[in-house]
Amino acid sequence: EAGVTQFPSHSVIEKGQTVTLRCDPISGHDNLYWYRRVMGKEIKFLLHFVKESKQDESGMPNNRFLAERTGGTYSTLKVQPAELEDSGVYFCASSQAHPMRPRGSPLHFGNGTRLTVT
């Protein structure tokens, strides 16, 4: 089975520019998550989709970040305009079943997009 794929793997942009990250989850995984790791910090939750609906977007830093998941398949995360503090690695993850299963459904991560804002 194909894993979670993310594109691009690296992106270097200038402050004020726009970047769009893409994530293709594992086929059949209804749950899609975006996470971010900035230098020296732990991985932080950004957003959770269940199919095409935003289940939880409490981790989104501000309104410069916009995530979509049209049709409940792939997802995009747009940062507009980018700021220096947005630099980090953006991970997408998916899981198969609803996480209320007694033992949870673990996350499967993509390779991440390393974003550098200069």
Place this chain on the structure above:
Amino acid sequence: RKEVEQDPGPFNVPEGATVAFNCTYSNSASQSFFWYRQDCRKEPKLLMSVYSSGNEDGRFTAQLNRASQYISLLIRDSKLSDSATYLCVAYNYGQNFVFGPGTRLSVLP
């Protein structure tokens, strides 16, 4: 205080050693727990889920103590390939997966 805390590390151990990682979580409503490993500049990969009764997978043993809100990971007979950062993860419905800062392990020849 972080919701999930781990030994700060790094741990440098010789091949063949036994090493234990500790993790505590502050949210008593956390329901599921996992250990992930992350190699340098790679994505986190699931190592094992942690069950209340404790569970073992080869050289790896995970324990959960809900009363103390404590999770552990024991690695026996360390291999060079075990060198990585180990992430403790707690899941709480409504708050999603919360990651600890990770503990870096270096297994030395």
